[in-house]
Amino acid sequence: xxxxxxxxxxxxxxxxxxxxxxxxxxxxxxxxxxxxxxxxxxxxxxxxxxxxxxxxxxxxxxxxxxxxxxxxxxxxxxxxxxxxxxxxxxxxxxxxxxxxxxxxxxxxxxxxxxxxxxxxxxxxxxxxxxxxxxxxxxxxxxxxxxxxxxxxxxxxxxxxxxxxxxxxxxxxxxxxxxxxxxxxxxxxxxxxxxxxxxxxxxxxxxxxxxxxxxxxxxxxxxxxxxxxxxxxxxxxxxxxxxxxxxxxxxxxxxxx
Numbered sequence: 001x002x003x004x005x006x007x008x009x010x011x012x013x014x015x016x017x018x019x020x021x022x023x024x025x026x027x028x029x030x031x032x033x034x035x036x037x038x039x040x041x042x043x044x045x046x047x048x049x050x051x052x053x054x055x056x057x058x059x060x061x062x063x064x065x066x067x068x069x070x071x072x073x074x075x076x077x078x079x080x081x082x083x084x085x086x087x088x089x090x091x092x093x094x095x096x097x098x099x100x101x102x103x104x105x106x107x108x109x110x111x112x113x114x115x116x117x118x119x120x121x122x123x124x125x126x127x128x129x130x131x132x133x134x135x136x137x138x139x140x141x142x143x144x145x146x147x148x149x150x151x152x153x154x155x156x157x158x159x160x161x162x163x164x165x166x167x168x169x170x171x172x173x174x175x176x177x178x179x180x181x182x183x184x185x186x187x188x189x190x191x192x193x194x195x196x197x198x199x200x201x202x203x204x205x206x207x208x209x210x211x212x213x214x215x216x217x218x219x220x221x222x223x224x225x226x227x228x229x230x231x232x233x234x235x236x237x238x239x240x241x242x243x244x245x246x247x248x249x250x251x252x253x254x255x256x
Contacts, residue, residue, distance in 0.1 A: 047077040047085040052093075054244050056136040058143075062221075062243040069225050072246045079236035079248035086187050086238065093129065093137040095122045096186045099155045117155045119144040119186055143241030144186060152214050153241070157184040164255065165209040167200040175199060180207055181255035182215045188240035189214050192255035198230045214239060222247055 054071065063071070075082070090096050099115035121137045129137065147153040160183075167178030175196035182191045189212075193201065201207075201223055207216065218239035225247070229235045233252035239245050 047075070047081055048088065050075055050077075051082070051085055051089075052133055052136045055139055055240070055242060056132045058139050058242040058244050060243070062245070065222055065225050068222070068245050069228065069247065071244075072229070072248060075246065077248075079238075079250055082238055082246055082248065083190055083236075086240075087185070089136075089140070090186055091122065092125060093122060093133055094140055094186075095120050098158050101156070101159060115155055116148050117153070117158055117186070139242050140187060143188075147188075147214075147241040152212075153184060153186075157212070158186065160184065162255075165207045165211050167197045167205045167207055169196060169200050170203060170205060178205065179255055180211075180215070180219070182212070184212075184214075188238060188245075189218060191215055191218055191237040191239060192234065192250050193219070193226065193237075194234040194250070194256055195230060195232060198226045198234050202227050218245070221245070 077085070096117065096119050098117045102115070119141050121134070121141060126134065126137075144153070162181050162183040164179055164181040167180060169175055169178050177194075178197035178200040179194045180191065180197050180201075181193075182189055197205075201219060207219075218237055221239075222235075222237055222245075226235055229247050229249055231249040234250040234255065235247055236250040236254075237245065237247050
């Protein structure tokens with residue numbers, strides 16, 4: 001009788017041990033499968049594919065700032081990623097030619113319009129492009145040509161480094177300087193506005209200095225929603241020559 005009681009206790013102890021160990025393995029396995037591996041980046045979507053799609057279906061007139069804001073929010077990419085993706089379309093969809101700066105005095109004193117930049121669908125890649133990519137390439141070329149014809153884009157502007165202008169502050173309120181930086185690209189203008197610049201422009205401030213027309217136009221277009229995209233370091237605008245534009249929060253290390 002006593003031996004039987006001991007055997008039952010021993011079996012219960014063994015069973016309890018297996019249950020405890022099994023539960024531990026199950027909990028450990030669940031924790032491993034439900035926690036992402038730190039070395040695997042989160043997938044943010046194909047930025048290039050989204051850009052090509054929206055460029056290919058660009059509307060005939062520019063969208064409202066609110067529509068541009070919704071598109072910008074739905075695009076899972078940072079401002080710098082958008083910039084890189086747009087730049088990368090050159091050589092893939094289109095081919096850019098920018099005349100070198102004139103060195104001869106006679107040429108330098110002449111009209112640079114005689115040496116305009118050109119953009120064309122990439123002849124070497126056109127056979128491999130699908131219908132959407134071909135349409136996007138054609139839209140980019142047409143927008144580029146319109147900007148060049150209007151004088152909004154020149155070879156000299158494309159050769160320039162990033163330019164900047166100050167925005168006078170009506171009140172300091174923790175801000176030291178308001179600044180706007182821009183760089184002309186073949187696809188449009190990249191505009192960076194620091195946090196103090198966002199505050200000043202949103203309060204009716206104006207840029208000081210010789211600021212190109214496309215820059216002032218783009219800022220005027222987005223003025224009402226600048227603060228909504230500023231996360232403390234300002235905003236970055238991608239103002240395309242076609243009727244598509246994006247606005248994102250800006251990197252703190254640029255245009256301070």
